[in-house]
Amino acid sequence: MKKSISLLGILCLSFLLVACGGDNSKENIEKLPETFTIGVIPVQTVGEMESAMDKLQAILTEELDRDVSVKVYPDYNGVVEAMNYDKIDMAYFGPLTYVVAHEKSGAEAIITQLIDGEPFYHSYIITHTDSPLQSIEDVVANSEEIDFAFGDINSTSGSLIPSIELKDRGVFVSEEENRFQTVRFTGSHDATALAVQNKQVDAGAIDSAIYTQLVESGKIDGDQIKTIWQSEKLFQYPWAVHKDTDKETIKQLQDIFLGIKDEKILAAFGASGFTKASNKDYESIRAAAVKQGIINE
Known part of the structure; x- marks a missing residue:
């Protein structure tokens, strides 16, 4: 009888240990890092960026030792809203979309x-x-005969900066209020370049780095396009993290990006490499956004 009781006690103890072990395993699984999500604005048409973003995703997944998902959004504002509603952990913004975000x-x-x-x-x-x-x-002198193209309405170089220049010269206030024959927003820099090359518009605004990359890759013919205006220097597109991101993760991300040498990834952004950035680098863009009434003082 005593042996039976002892055996029953051992079985009960074993069951409890297994059960406790199962609970601990469940807790450990739940504590594993969730997928780190990154939203990217479409500096070129979405299809052109997908393979490069797949490579970036693979590098970040390996280096961060956690699942990473990189998604190219169809428009600039979508990335801002994704960050605003905590749908993404990091984003590749244009300077204007960054100051808004x-x-x-x-x-x-x-x-x-x-x-x-x-x-x-x-x-x-x-x-x-x-x-x-x-x-x-x-x-400016021939504005009433010109079909003009901007890129995405939320683009810094494709909309904000040239629109301020044209506003200061008295020919543009908005898509509805201007002195041009027509105004259109193409949605991306490569679409603007092709519209100019194919003579669908008379002139258009574009990012200088993306323009150079489009010419070098043969996607547009540089012999068919000329530059007739250039802005002052603009600080480059930032990669920005969610406000709750911890310092260790920020350092990891900075170290990973500083080490990226893959030509396909760099070419997607017309880049030669990466460097650190901070909010203060975009003060001039914020001032321009305030001037246009995009954000409040």
């Missing part, structure tokens, strides 16, 4: 790209080489 959700810039070793680019106004337009003064 920083204002709305506290996103913080930590990395930007280098172009020929510098973290700067320009806004260009381009036209076809056959066009009689030779300068922005010609664009």
